[in-house]
Amino acid sequence: MKPNVLLIMVDQMRGDCLSVLGHPVVDTPNIDQLAQNGVLFKNAYTATPTCVPARAAVLTGMSQTSTGRVGYQDKVPWNYKHTLPGEFAKAGYHTQAVGKMHVYPARNLVGFHNVVLHDGYLHYNRFKHNNMETESYNYSGDDYLPWLKNQVGNQADLIDLGLDCNASTVARPWHLPEAVHPTNWVVTESIDFLRRRDPTKPFFLKMSFVRPHPPFDPPQVFFDMYKDLELPDAPVGDWAEREDPKKSGYNPITSKGIVPKNRLKRAQAAYYALITHIDYQIGRFLMAMEEHGVLNNTVILFCSDHGELLGDHNLFRKSLAYEGSAKVPFILADPGNLLKLKKNGMVEEVVELRDIMPTLLDAANVEIPECVDGRSVLSLCKERAVEWREYIHGEHASGQSSHHYVTNGKEKYIWYSQTGEEQLFNLEDDPQELTNLAAVIESAQRLTFWRERLIKELSGREEGFTDGNRLIIGRETKACLDHLLG
Structure with missing residues (x-):
C-alpha cells in the first residue's frame, strides 16, 4: 500500500x-x-x-x-x-x-x-x-x-x-x-x-x-x-x-x-x-x-x-x-x-x-x-x-505597502512598487535585516543584479510594473489578477 x-x-x-x-x-x-x-x-x-x-x-x-x-x-x-x-x-x-x-x-x-x-x-x-x-x-x-x-x-x-x-x-x-x-x-x-x-x-x-x-x-x-x-x-x-x-x-x-x-x-x-x-x-x-x-x-x-x-x-x-x-x-x-x-x-x-x-x-x-x-x-x-x-519571487498587493521581493535565502531585494523604495539585505551576515544596503556604494552591483532579476519576473505582467528595462513606480495594484476574476 x-x-x-x-x-x-x-x-x-x-x-x-x-x-x-x-x-x-x-x-x-x-x-x-x-x-x-x-x-x-x-x-x-x-x-x-x-x-x-x-x-x-x-x-x-x-x-x-x-x-x-x-x-x-x-x-x-x-x-x-x-x-x-x-x-x-x-x-x-x-x-x-x-x-x-x-x-x-x-x-x-x-x-x-x-x-x-x-x-x-x-x-x-x-x-x-x-x-x-x-x-x-x-x-x-x-x-x-x-x-x-x-x-x-x-x-x-x-x-x-x-x-x-x-x-x-x-x-x-x-x-x-x-x-x-x-x-x-x-x-x-x-x-x-x-x-x-x-x-x-x-x-x-x-x-x-x-x-x-x-x-x-x-x-x-x-x-x-x-x-x-x-x-x-x-x-x-x-x-x-x-x-x-x-x-x-x-x-x-x-x-x-x-x-x-x-x-x-x-x-x-x-x-x-x-x-x-x-x-x-x-x-x-x-x-x-x-x-x-x-x-x-x-x-x-x-x-x-x-x-x-x-x-x-x-x-x-x-x-x-x-x-x-x-x-x-x-x-x-x-x-x-x-x-x-x-x-x-x-x-x-x-x-x-x-x-x-x-x-x-x-x-x-x-x-x-x-x-x-x-x-x-x-x-x-x-x-x-x-x-x-536560484531564487524565488514573492509579492503582496497592499496599498502603499505593495511590494515585490526576490531572495535566495542569502540575499534579499525588496521593491515597494508605489514609492520606489528599494531595500537590499545580506541575510548571511545580517539575518535580522538590520542594515539596508541599497544605498551603500559597495553594494551597487548586487542591487543591480537583484533588480534585473525582478524586472525579468515582472515582464509582461498586466499591472505594467516594468517595460522590460526598468521598474515603473506607481502602477495600480490588485489583489487578484484578471484571469482569476474571469
Whole structure:
C-alpha cells in the first residue's frame, strides 16, 4: 500500500520559532523530533505572506501569478482544476481536512472527501449586518463553534476573550478548559479520523491549526512557561521608523508603531506559548498515530502559511517581505524511513509553499499535474547534489505597502512598487535585516543584479510594473489578477 500522508499546517508561525534552530526561548520538542526524523528547510518562504494566497499555493502547487492571488481578497471562488487533495483522491486515497481552510465558499471541499471546518473568525461570515437577508451568519457551517457551545454552554463565542482576531499586540490566557481550545479540538477531530478512516485505503490528512494566529489566547499552563522569562527584544533595523507620532502602536490591531513595553512582552509570551501548545498537541497526535499503527507508514510535512512580525522593526502581523513575515517553518519527516531521507538533515536551498504539493505527490508516487509550478524537494533530501532554483519571487498587493521581493535565502531585494523604495539585505551576515544596503556604494552591483532579476519576473505582467528595462513606480495594484476574476 502507498504511504499515508499527513500535512500539519499552522497559521502565522515564524520560521525562526523552533528550538531546533536555537531560538533563545521557544520550546518545540515534538516539532524538533519531526526534524530529527527527516529534513528541515532553513530557507523556506511564502511568496504571498497572507492566508488566502499562501493557502492557494499549498493546495495547487502553483505560483501566485498562476493562482491569480497576489494579495489578500476574500470571497473569490476557488475553482482550480487540480488540487493536492483532489489528486490524492483520484489516486485512491481517503482524504480529510480538519481545521482551517480559508477557501471560498467556506464549505468548498477543494478535492477533499470531507472537511471538519474551523476557519477562526472570518469577517464576511461573521458580520450580521452584511448577511441579514439570507441569515447566512451561521459562520458558513463552522464545525468548532457549535461543538464549543455544546460543551460549555450556548452563549460561548469566538469573541468572549475580548481579543480581535488580528490583534498581534494584546494577549490573555484561554478562559475555558484546555480540552475545548481550538488547538486541542483540531487534534481531537484528527484522532477521530484515524478511528473512522477507510482501512483499505491510504489516507491524506490535512491537520490545520488556526493558531498561533491571533487571538493570542494560550491555555494558562503554557502562558506561565513564558510570562516571567527574559524574552528577546525585537530587532529594529537602521531603516525602520523609530517614532510613532500618531500613536499607532496603541491600537491593538496595529500593523506598525511603538507598543507599550509590557503589553508587547505579554503578546510575545502568549505567541510563544501558543506555539508550544500546538507542539504538545502534535505530540498527542503522534502518540495516537502509534496507537493506530500508522506512524511508521506516514510521511509528514509541517509548515505555516506565513509568519508574524511581532514587533520586528516596529512592525506587526504579516504581508510584508521581511523574515519574520515571509519566512516559514518547513519540515519533511519520515518516521518509518520510507523515503530514505537523510535524517536530521538541514537544507539551505530556497523553497516555497508551492513545493508542498509536488513533494507530497512525489512521496506517494502520484503523478504531478503539469500546471504545478513548484518542485518536489525530495531530491534535496538525499545524499547527493542536485540542481535547484536560484531564487524565488514573492509579492503582496497592499496599498502603499505593495511590494515585490526576490531572495535566495542569502540575499534579499525588496521593491515597494508605489514609492520606489528599494531595500537590499545580506541575510548571511545580517539575518535580522538590520542594515539596508541599497544605498551603500559597495553594494551597487548586487542591487543591480537583484533588480534585473525582478524586472525579468515582472515582464509582461498586466499591472505594467516594468517595460522590460526598468521598474515603473506607481502602477495600480490588485489583489487578484484578471484571469482569476474571469
